[in-house]
Amino acid sequence: MSDIWRMIGRRLLLGLLTLFIISVVIFGATELLPGDLARELLGQSATEETLAALREQLGLNDPAPLRYWNWLTDVLQGDLGVSMATQKPISELVGTRLGNTLFLALYAAALSVPLSLLLGVLAALWRNSVFDRASNALALTAISFPEFFVAYILVLWLAQTGLFPSMVRITGATTTLDLLYMSFLPALTLTLVVTAHMMRMTRAAIINLLASPYIEMARLKGLSPMRVVLLHAVPNALAPIINVVALNLAYLITGVVVVEVVFVYPGLGQLMIDAVTNRDIAVVQAIALIFAAAYVLLNLLADILSTITNPRLMHRK
Amino acid sequence: MIILVSIIVGLGLFFIVGIAARAGLQAAAPAHHKPMFRDMPLTASFGLAVILFYVVVAILAPAIAPFGESEVLGGQYLPWGSPHYLGTDKLGRDMLTRLIYGARNTVGIAFATTALAFVVGSVLGIWAALVGGRLDQWMSRFVDALMAIPALIFSLLLLTIFGTSVLTLILVIAAVDATRVYRLARSVAQGIVVMDYIEAARLRGEGMWRLIRREILPNAMAPLVAEFGLRFCFVFLSISALSFLGLGIKPPTADWGSMVRENATLITFGDITPLLPAGAIALLTVAVNFVVDWQLHRASGLKE
Numbered sequence: 001m002s003d004i005w006r007m008i009g010r011r012l013l014l015g016l017l018t019l020f021i022i023s024v025v026i027f028g029a030t031e032l033l034p035g036d037l038a039r040e041l042l043g044q045s046a047t048e049e050t051l052a053a054l055r056e057q058l059g060l061n062d063p064a065p066l067r068y069w070n071w072l073t074d075v076l077q078g079d080l081g082v083s084m085a086t087q088k089p090i091s092e093l094v095g096t097r098l099g100n101t102l103f104l105a106l107y108a109a110a111l112s113v114p115l116s117l118l119l120g121v122l123a124a125l126w127r128n129s130v131f132d133r134a135s136n137a138l139a140l141t142a143i144s145f146p147e148f149f150v151a152y153i154l155v156l157w158l159a160q161t162g163l164f165p166s167m168v169r170i171t172g173a174t175t176t177l178d179l180l181y182m183s184f185l186p187a188l189t190l191t192l193v194v195t196a197h198m199m200r201m202t203r204a205a206i207i208n209l210l211a212s213p214y215i216e217m218a219r220l221k222g223l224s225p226m227r228v229v230l231l232h233a234v235p236n237a238l239a240p241i242i243n244v245v246a247l248n249l250a251y252l253i254t255g256v257v258v259v260e261v262v263f264v265y266p267g268l269g270q271l272m273i274d275a276v277t278n279r280d281i282a283v284v285q286a287i288a289l290i291f292a293a294a295y296v297l298l299n300l301l302a303d304i305l306s307t308i309t310n311p312r313l314m315h316r317k
Numbered sequence: 318m319i320i321l322v323s324i325i326v327g328l329g330l331f332f333i334v335g336i337a338a339r340a341g342l343q344a345a346a347p348a349h350h351k352p353m354f355r356d357m358p359l360t361a362s363f364g365l366a367v368i369l370f371y372v373v374v375a376i377l378a379p380a381i382a383p384f385g386e387s388e389v390l391g392g393q394y395l396p397w398g399s400p401h402y403l404g405t406d407k408l409g410r411d412m413l414t415r416l417i418y419g420a421r422n423t424v425g426i427a428f429a430t431t432a433l434a435f436v437v438g439s440v441l442g443i444w445a446a447l448v449g450g451r452l453d454q455w456m457s458r459f460v461d462a463l464m465a466i467p468a469l470i471f472s473l474l475l476l477t478i479f480g481t482s483v484l485t486l487i488l489v490i491a492a493v494d495a496t497r498v499y500r501l502a503r504s505v506a507q508g509i510v511v512m513d514y515i516e517a518a519r520l521r522g523e524g525m526w527r528l529i530r531r532e533i534l535p536n537a538m539a540p541l542v543a544e545f546g547l548r549f550c551f552v553f554l555s556i557s558a559l560s561f562l563g564l565g566i567k568p569p570t571a572d573w574g575s576m577v578r579e580n581a582t583l584i585t586f587g588d589i590t591p592l593l594p595a596g597a598i599a600l601l602t603v604a605v606n607f608v609v610d611w612q613l614h615r616a617s618g619l620k621e
Contacts, residue, residue, distance in 0.1 A: 021462045029478055137360065140610060144602035146554050148561050148577055149595035152584050160587050254467040258558050262581075272470075273562050276477045284477045291470045 008304055015300040022292045023075075026285050027068050080286040085278045090286045093271060098290065100170065101260070101267035104183055105252040108190035113245055116195040120202025120241075125229050127207060136203075139196035147255065151189045151262040158185060168265045186263045190255060194248040201244040205237040239306035246302030250295045335359035338366035357611060364607030371601055375420040382414040387569035394583065397590075404590055406580050412590060418571035419594060424601065426487060426566065427553040433491040434552065435545060438498025443529050443537070445499075446506035457503065460496045468493050469555065473564070481564050490552055490559075501544050505537045539612075546609035550602045557598050573598050 038054040039046070055061055062070075074081065080090035123132045142150075159166035168182045209215060210233060218232045219225075234241075257269035264270075268287055275283035339362035343354045354362075374381065383400065384390060387410060395405040403412035445453040463471070475489040509515065510533070518532045534541075559565035560574025568575060573594035580591040 018462075018465050022465050025462055025466065026474060029474055032478065140360075140606050141599075141603050144550060144554075144606050145599045146557050146561070146574075146595060146602075148558070149592065149599050152577070152581070152592055152595060155584055156587070156589065156592070159585075166585065250467070254469050257469060257473075258561065261562060272473060273564070276473050276481075276564055279477050279480070281477055284474055288466070288470050288474045292466045295467050296465060 004308060007307060011300055011304055011307075015296055018296050019293060022296065023072060023289060024068070026288050026292070027071055028064075030281060030285075031064055075286075075289065081282045083275075083280055083283050085275070085280040085283070090283055093283065094268065094286065094290070097266060097268045097271055100265065101253070101256055101269065103179070104186055104190070104256055104260070104265060104267060105249070107180070107183060107187040108194070108252055109249055111187060112191040112195045112198065112248070115191065116198035117202055117241070119195070120199040121206065121229060121234065123199065123203040124206035124210070124233070125225055127203075132203075135199065139200050142192055142196040143200075145193070147189060147193055147258040148262055150192050151185070151259055154185050154189055154192075155262075158188075166263065168263050170266055183263075183265065186256075186259045186265055189259050189262075190252055193255060194252060198244055198248050202237070202241050205240040205244075206233045209233045209236055235309070238309040242306045242309065243302050246298045246305075250298040253294045253298075254291050331363055332359065334366050335363035338362040353615075360607040361611035364604035364611075367600060367604035368608065371420055371424060371604075374417055375424055378417050378421045382411075382417045384411040384414040386414065386418045386571050388414075394580075403593065406576070407582075412576075412593070415571040415576060416573075416594060416597060419573045419576060419597065422566060422570050423557065423560075423573045423598070424553070426483065427549065427556050430487045430491045430556065431494070431545065431549045431552045433487065434494035434548065435498055435541075437491065438495035439502040439534075439537075439541060440529065441495070442499040442502025443506040443533050444525070446503045446510050447525065447528060447533070449510075453503075456499075460499050463493075463496050464500070468497075468551075469558070472555065472559070476559070476564055481567075483566055483570075486556065486559065486565055490555060494548055494552055498544065498548060502537065502541065505540050506533055509533050509536050543609050543613050546605050546612070550605050553598065553602060 038051050038060055042050060042054060060067075071081070078091060080094065082088070083090055083093060086093070119135060123135050126132055155166045158164050164185050165182050166185065168186065170179065170182075206229060210229075215228060215232055218228045223232075256265075256267060257272060259265070260267045260269035261273060268290065272284060272287045274280075275287070336359065339354065339357060339359070342357075342362060342365065343351055346354050383402075389409050390401070390405060390411060391409050392405055393407050393409050395401050395409075397404050401411050401413070403416065406412055406415065441456065445456050466474075472489050472493050475492070476485065479485045479489065515528070515532055518528055523532070556565055557574035560572050561578050563575070563578060565574055566572035568579070576594040577591050583591050
């Protein structure tokens with residue numbers, strides 16, 4: 001048992017280190033500019049006074065490490081800075097939107113994970129059948145579709161007929177049930193985009209094991225194919241499956257950007273696109289940090305879970 | 318009903334194109350390559366045919382297109398019919414013409430970006446594997462740090478800093494994707510640099526560049542080519558997504574991603590015209606994926 005805790009502790013430290021490096025990259029990216037940020041934002045025609053004023057406001061007169069330190073300590077205290085376009089505190093802008101984005105991602109995950117696991121197991125069970133080939137070709141096709149294509153096809157089929165709304169408007173009076181109904185199309189789009197990959201990997205992970213001697217043993221004992229796959233193959237395929245699920249959930253959190261724009265969903269992605277268009281660097285940095293942190297945390301979780309399902313991974317040389 | 322018909326027509330086209338392309342390739346291929354094409358699955362021959370079609374359209378765009386690329390012909394959102402077979406867009410430009418030019422612009426830019434990412438990523442990756450030691454460690458850890466940030470988010474961050482233009486778009490996406498190519502090239506090359514013939518080549522006194530080009534690259538080609546196809550799909554999709562978000566290729570250049578964005582309002586009226594450029598993106602990505610899938614299958618030696 002203590003082994004597991006030690007492993008988790010080590011992974012957490014590693015995750016913290018990764019987050020620290022990411023924050024350095026996100027902050028340091030502005031240092032790549034040939035001139036400085038103020039000059040880049042105001043253009044060549046800016047006067048020295050306005051440049052100096054903006055530098056003062058952005059704190060550009062301090063050396064970079066000091067600025068980084070101030071930024072990091074503020075972020076750790078929940079203060080993400082001030083938006084340059086709207087002059088509002090970023091924490092205020094991000095607050096409810098972060099909740100909305102997480103809701104959408106969780107919604108899509110709740111639809112896609114069970115669906116893809118089921119399809120993956122079935123495809124492995126009936127491998128090389130018509131079902132397997134069709135689902136494989138469909139999955140390959142779905143992976144290749146741009147998100148907005150999937151989204152607009154769904155709008156054309158399901159919103160045109162009046163079944164579901166094609167836009168999401170969240171007001172104070174919106175109940176959870178309304179929200180589930182309104183955000184069904186965006187969630188379905190995300191589901192279709194990630195299900196294919198998870199399904200293919202689940203199938204591959206299980207099929208990889210089917211050649212093992214112990215599976216042959218189970219088969220020779222006369223167990224039904226369903227039992228062989230579910231009770232003998234799946235538990236040993238859990239590690240790769242957990243990893244690919246986490247990878248896709250992480251993708252969900254960033255993949256929402258396009259989908260949010262299509263469905264006018266008030267989430268972080270839209271805020272980020274607006275900020276990129278306005279070159280509101282402080283907002284972009286804050287949101288990039290949030291997305292990257294979610295990405296790292298999910299990968300960390302997958303790493304820990306898959307190690308627990310396979311004790312051999314814990315005693316690697 | 319319409320959905321059912323379109324699925325049936327689509328499947329029919331798929332089989333006809335696939336079988337015809339397979340027969341054509343087999344007839345055109347030199348004798349020692351014939352078996353490869355004979356055993357190729359329909360998906361792969363369909364993919365090859367589609368890719369070929371896109372290349373021809375892209376090269377011959379000015380000759381095929383009925384009108385000029387950004388020529389305003391009057392009449393916004395005209396319905397389908399002669400002389401505007403696919404109607405016009407919100408500024409009164411011919412949709413068919415812009416679709417055809419889009420093949421040149423969108424695919425061309427995606428291809429250039431992938432090629433750039435590939436040259437930079439694979440040369441650096443192989444170099445790191447070849448030199449090893451501290452240089453390798455530093456470069457790899459640096460790439461790891463960059464890869465810890467999701468690709469789309471990192472591209473958006475860089476686009477904010479450097480501004481949005483076609484050149485920055487190409488450089489930013491190439492830089493982000495080069496990190497992924499670097500990882501693959503390095504791990505493939507690591508398996509090769511320990512071979513005896515590399516040792517022999519080193520003892521012969523071959524230089525670094527010659528080692529990379531003449532000894533390692535030819536042996537690392539198979540996985541790299543497959544990766545090129547997959548990477549092209551990623552790059553193509555991310556450039557289209559960025560153009561769709563208004564951060565990529567700018568008007569009046571005809572580009573599929575921004576064409577969807579500009580005409581998206583038509584979808585709410587049940588008009589499928591804006592789906593055509595999106596479908597063009599999807600079709601090419603599917604085609605490339607089919608071909609890569611086939612090549613990977615062949616390379617892995619799986620016959621089952």
